Amino acid sequence: MANSSTVNQAAQMEEMLRAMENGLSEKIIQSEQRMIARIDQLSGRVDRLEQTLVVNDMKALARTLNSSAICGAIPLYPLPLPSGAPIPEGQFPAxxxxxxxxxxxxxxxxxxxxQLEVPPVASLNDMLAILATHCGIAW
Known part of the structure; x- marks a missing residue:
């Protein structure tokens, strides 16, 4: 009888341990899934930041080069659009x-x-100044 009781207790403990193990396994899996989702989210953010840095570098380079344009024949360099895309060919003055x-x-x-804001009563010179300032062109 005592032996049977001990076997019963051992079986119950084993069952409890399995239940705990299953519960822990589920929690570990859920935690792992949350971590993977967060890593994916962070990876997306890093990718967007890298793209923003590339676009900002392109803008800074174009503005720096444009700032030296002081006479008619000096070439100008277009800035990327706010989306990061290049400006359509031929639309930016050469x-x-x-x-x-x-x-x-x-x-x-x-x-x-x-996407530059222009006051409704802006003159031609005002509009050129707004664009020039954005592009780093001395006006």
Whole structure:
């Protein structure tokens, strides 16, 4: 009888241990899944930050190069659009002289592409100054 009772207790303890082990295994799996999701989320954030850094570097380089444009024949360098995409071919003036002659639809389109705010009563010179400031061009 005593032997049977001991076997019963051992079986009950073994069953309790299995239940605890299963519970722990489930918690470990859930914790691992949460960690994987967080790592994926962080990885996405790092990727976006890297892309932002690349775009900001491109903008800084273009602005630096544009800041030396002081006469008509000096080339200008377009900044990437706010999305990071390059500006469509031929829409950005090739030289400082071309920039100074911008007006009308081409100027308004550049202001819109770069998402620059322009006061409703802005003059041509005001609009050129807004674009020039954004692009690092001395105005």
């Amino acid at each position: 030289t400082f002289g071309d920039f100074r002659q911008l007006e009308g639809a081409p100027l308004l389109e550049l202001l819109q592409l770069y």
